[in-house]
Amino acid sequence: MQELKKKTKYLRALKAAFPYTIPIFAGFWFLGLTYGIYMNVSGFSFWYPMLMSLTIFAGSVEFVAVNMLLGSFHPIQVLVMTLMINARHLFYGISMLDKYKGTGWKKIYLIFGLCDESFSINYTADIPEDVDKGWFMFFVTLLNHFYWFFGATLGGIFGFFIHFNTEGLDFVMTAMFVVIFMEQWFKDKKHTNALLGLGLSLLCLIVFGADNFMIPAMIAILVVLTLLKKPMEKEVK
Amino acid sequence: MTLTQQVITIVMVIIGTMATRFLPFLLFPAEKPTPKYIQYLGKVLPAAVFGLLVIYCLKDVSIFSGSHGLPELISITVVVALHWWKKQMLLSIAGGTICYMLLVQLLF
Numbered sequence: 020m021q022e023l024k025k026k027t028k029y030l031r032a033l034k035a036a037f038p039y040t041i042p043i044f045a046g047f048w049f050l051g052l053t054y055g056i057y058m059n060v061s062g063f064s065f066w067y068p069m070l071m072s073l074t075i076f077a078g079s080v081e082f083v084a085v086n087m088l089l090g091s092f093h094p095i096q097v098l099v100m101t102l103m104i105n106a107r108h109l110f111y112g113i114s115m116l117d118k119y120k121g122t123g124w125k126k127i128y129l130i131f132g133l134c135d136e137s138f139s140i141n142y143t144a145d146i147p148e149d150v151d152k153g154w155f156m157f158f159v160t161l162l163n164h165f166y167w168f169f170g171a172t173l174g175g176i177f178g179f180f181i182h183f184n185t186e187g188l189d190f191v192m193t194a195m196f197v198v199i200f201m202e203q204w205f206k207d208k209k210h211t212n213a214l215l216g217l218g219l220s221l222l223c224l225i226v227f228g229a230d231n232f233m234i235p236a237m238i239a240i241l242v243v244l245t246l247l248k249k250p251m252e253k254e255v256k
Numbered sequence: 257m258t259l260t261q262q263v264i265t266i267v268m269v270i271i272g273t274m275a276t277r278f279l280p281f282l283l284f285p286a287e288k289p290t291p292k293y294i295q296y297l298g299k300v301l302p303a304a305v306f307g308l309l310v311i312y313c314l315k316d317v318s319i320f321s322g323s324h325g326l327p328e329l330i331s332i333t334v335v336v337a338l339h340w341w342k343k344q345m346l347l348s349i350a351g352g353t354i355c356y357m358l359l360v361q362l363l364f
Contacts, residue, residue, distance in 0.1 A: 042349045071266060077273045084269050092261040094268045101272025107305065108273075112280030113294060114302045120286045133277045135309060142302050187357035190331060193313035194352035197335045198345050200306040205343075212300045216307025229315040236311075240304050244297065251300055 032154035039144055040162040043136045046191040047078075047166035053189075054081055055174020061085055065175030072171035076164055077134055080104045081171075103234060110237065111138040118142065122153035132160035136192075139199045143206075211251065215243055323364040331356035 055068040063085075075081055080101050087097050111133050118141065119126050129141075141156045204213055223236035244251065257265070284290045290298075317325045335352035342348070 038346070041346055045353075071269075074266075074270050075273055080269060080273060084266070087265055087269070088257065088262055092257055092265065094264050097265050097268040098272045101269050102276060105273050105276040107308070108276035109280055110301050110305050112277060113284075114298045114305070116280060116284055116286075116290055116294070116298055119281070126281075130277050130281055131274065139306065139309070187327075187360040188353065190328075190356040191349060191353045193310070193328070194331070194335045194349040194356075196306065196309045196313055197332055197352070198339050198348050200303075200310050201336065201339050202345075203303045203306050207303060210303070213303035213307055216304030217311065218307075219304075220308040220311035224311055224315055232315065233308075233312065236308055240301075240308065241297075244300050244304065245293075248293075248296060252296060 028151055029154060031149065032151050033158045035147055035150045036155050036158035036162065039140050040159055040166070042191055042195045043140075043163050044166050045188070046195065047136075047163065048170040049188045049191070050078055051167045051170020051172075052174035052178075054078070054085075055171040055176070056178035057082065057174075058085055058171075059175050059178035061089060063088070063175075065172060068171040068175035069168070072168045073164075076132055076167060077105055077108075078167070106234060106237060107135075108133060111135075114138070114142060118152075118156070122156070125153050125157045129156055129160055132164050134163065136195070137163050139196065143199055143202045211247070212244065216240060219243065323360070327356055327359040327364055330359060 058068045071081055119129050122129060137160045140159050146152050146155045219239040220236040223232040223239060227235050284294055314328060317328050319325045331352045334355045335348050338351045339348035
């Protein structure tokens with residue numbers, strides 16, 4: 020009886036989690052495939068995208084890592100660059116401190132798999148009352164991880180044979196973040212922070228350019244939100 | 257690069273990535289009360305970060321050349337309109353993506 024109860028608990032969480040991950044299935048399958056093909060044509064065997072997608076699980080830095088592997092050996096530079104590209108994860112962690120509380124052993128995996136997409140879904144999803152929150156977030160993360168691994172490995176193996184017109188499919192990620200931005204917008208009463216995030220990022224993009232704007236944008240957001248702490252605290256209450 | 261150097265390079269990427277993900281949880285463990293300032297950031301950051309992610313996705317769009325960002329502008333309008341109207345995540349995402357694919361493959 021106990022066993023059965025446990026099984027339905029997992030199943031219910033998986034069933035609730037899966038629909039949220041469908042756009043990510045489309046996006047990661049495609050991006051992972053692109054990444055695998057990119058590694059393939061750069062001369063790496065499929066073992067590389069397969070193992071890297073499994074152990075790193077951070078899309079943007081994995082693309083950059085291809086170039087790092089093709090260049091000369093600079094481990095410290097690689098570490099610093101990875102920290103810079105992935106610095107936004109710090110924001111995700113700070114936002115998930117509360118939500119990941121009490122998830123037991125699953126917490127380690129939840130933190131390991133805290134990519135843009137897992138964070139966005141786990142932060143905004145309305146998890147039904149009768150679904151275990153820890154398992155829901157676990158399955159969202161696991162499914163995302165699997166999609167990415169699946170795409171990257173397939174791309175690495177079959178890269179050369181795949182020819183069909185997928186141009187523009189990568190827009191699925193943009194569309195998803197726009198929707199998630201709106202979901203958060205509907206939930207909030209005031210939108211100062213949302214508008215600041217958009218505005219400051221855009222400003223930094225114009226000033227610093229596509230390759231260098233992330234860190235300045237994050238600092239700008241952090242500084243302005245800190246300066247506005249007093250008035251903003253009234254808003255979030 | 258030798259195989260060993262490749263392995264070290266990949267391990268560095270893993271360490272770097274994991275550091276950014278685990279650091280907040282190591283600095284502010286669940287057993288201890290989280291500082292007020294960090295709690296505040298945890299509340300106001302997400303909406304701002306979603307804005308940052310939207311801009312991040314669009315960072316390589318060029319307004320002054322090529323299709324001048326028109327396919328992106330039109331498709332995002334479709335996503336926003338669909339989502340405002342129906343509030344169905346998958347419908348809005350699929351609608352916007354199909355619109356974008358048609359635009360870049362057939363029109364631009």
